[in-house]
Amino acid sequence: MTDRDRRILFDFIEACALPDCPVCTLVAKAELRTLQVYCAEGAGDELRRADVRAARGLCVRHATQIQDARDAMAAAVTAYDVMSNLLRDLDAVIKGGSGWSRKKMTVPQSCPVCLDVARYTRAVCAGVIAWAEEADLCAALQQSHGMCAPHLRWMVVHTKPPAEFLAAQHVAWSRVHAEVGEFVRKRDDRFRHEVQAGEGDAWKRAWRIINGNTEAPD
Numbered sequence: 001m002t003d004r005d006r007r008i009l010f011d012f013i014e015a016c017a018l019p020d021c022p023v024c025t026l027v028a029k030a031e032l033r034t035l036q037v038y039c040a041e042g043a044g045d046e047l048r049r050a051d052v053r054a055a056r057g058l059c060v061r062h063a064t065q066i067q068d069a070r071d072a073m074a075a076a077v078t079a080y081d082v083m084s085n086l087l088r089d090l091d092a093v094i095k096g097g098s099g100w101s102r103k104k105m106t107v108p109q110s111c112p113v114c115l116d117v118a119r120y121t122r123a124v125c126a127g128v129i130a131w132a133e134e135a136d137l138c139a140a141l142q143q144s145h146g147m148c149a150p151h152l153r154w155m156v157v158h159t160k161p162p163a164e165f166l167a168a169q170h171v172a173w174s175r176v177h178a179e180v181g182e183f184v185r186k187r188d189d190r191f192r193h194e195v196q197a198g199e200g201d202a203w204k205r206a207w208r209i210i211n212g213n214t215e216a217p218d
């Protein structure tokens with residue numbers, strides 16, 4: 001077991017203390033790091049820029065993040081690059097005339113940040129499963145709101161999560177489920193006077209479990 005392998009155990013346990021799915025938390029951090037590195041290099045990484053050109057930009061999520069990264073230069077250089085290619089595509093369509101025009105339009109590749117995120121997510125999920133019999137990890141998962149359904153689904157389809165790990169996830173989900181139930185019950189006029197005991201935002205947590213807040217890979 002390398003230090004890198006061991007780090008995922010500590011990172012996952014730490015992420016369990018936060019409100020989101022722990023895998024989503026780790027993936028979101030890596031996603032931000034990827035964009036920060038791209039911006040820090042002033043979009044000067046030729047290979048990376050070639051990927052962005054081939055994708056004719058980024059997906060909506062990552063395009064929004066690069067605009068929010070407060071690095072106008074990196075965002076501008078990237079936009080200039082992509083637009084040069086879009087104009088070339090349009091020229092090809094115009095020169096091609098009617099009939100064949102559509103075939104001249106370049107079909108973009110996938111968003112390169114999404115591809116990185118998918119690779120990273122698979123590595124995190126596999127890394128977590130490698131430690132899934134650890135008592136500390138299961139205890140942290142049990143105390144959390146649980147992993148989101150898309151990440152759990154990925155683990156179940158591609159790996160063999162041990163029983164104790166699934167049981168911890170069940171405890172976590174059951175707690176949120178019961179809290180949403182309480183929230184709904186107290187909306188009833190007969191119970192409206194009862195003080196809410198922390199379940200006020202349970203429905204928001206439930207939606208984060210249902211969808212996650214990062215893309216899960218196929």
Ligand SMILES: [Zn+2]
Binds near residue numbers: 021022024148151214
């Ligand atoms: Zn997740």
Ligand SMILES: [Zn+2]
Binds near residue numbers: 058062111112114
């Ligand atoms: Zn993307």
